[in-house]
Amino acid sequence: MTVTYTSRVATTRFGGFSRLLLLWRGSIYKLLYRELLLFLTAYLVLSLAYRFLLSEAQKRLFEKLVLYCDKSANLIPVSFVLGFYVALVLERWWGQFRAVPAPDGLMLAVAGSVHGADARGRLLRRTLLRYGSLAALLVLRAVSSAARKRFPTADHLVQ
Numbered sequence: 001m002t003v004t005y006t007s008r009v010a011t012t013r014f015g016g017f018s019r020l021l022l023l024w025r026g027s028i029y030k031l032l033y034r035e036l037l038l039f040l041t042a043y044l045v046l047s048l049a050y051r052f053l054l055s056e057a058q059k060r061l062f063e064k065l066v067l068y069c070d071k072s073a074n075l076i077p078v079s080f081v082l083g084f085y086v087a088l089v090l091e092r093w094w095g096q097f098r099a100v101p102a103p104d105g106l107m108l109a110v111a112g113s114v115h116g117a118d119a120r121g122r123l124l125r126r127t128l129l130r131y132g133s134l135a136a137l138l139v140l141r142a143v144s145s146a147a148r149k150r151f152p153t154a155d156h157l158v159q
Contacts, residue, residue, distance in 0.1 A: 101139050106132040 050062060110128045114121060137157065140147040151157050 101136040103129070103132040103136045
């Protein structure tokens with residue numbers, strides 16, 4: 001469900017943007033704070049161990065290990081991995097776009113399947129297409145605040 005924050009953005013004061021980011025239900029900070037804390041904790045533990053617990057010989061061995069890992073990290077280019085990530089994101093977006101109902105396909109199928117140029121055939125086609133449009137509108141009302149504002153009740157749908 002879409003959550004709008006436009007009323008809070010319009011009335012914000014100094015420091016309001018940071019409060020808005022913390023309030024945001026889909027905030028990147030709320031998504032990544034656990035990983036950030038884990039990374040910072042691991043970095044702190046390694047840094048303290050290197051500075052206070054290791055002897056000089058162990059420090060040199062640790063530095064050689066770091067240089068080896070740095071050399072090995074360049075074997076897989078970041079742009080290559082990033083390309084797969086972008087492809088995955090675009091595929092998910094396209095799947096969501098294709099999942100939005102469009103009554104056009106249904107209308108073509110009904111127009112091709114329900115025959116008859118008389119009043120009964122036209123009435124049947126019109127009724128089926130109205131039901132298809134209503135189904136699409138009910139789905140769009142569930143995900144779009146603009147559609148919900150335009151058609152807030154069942155009476156508005158009937159009109």
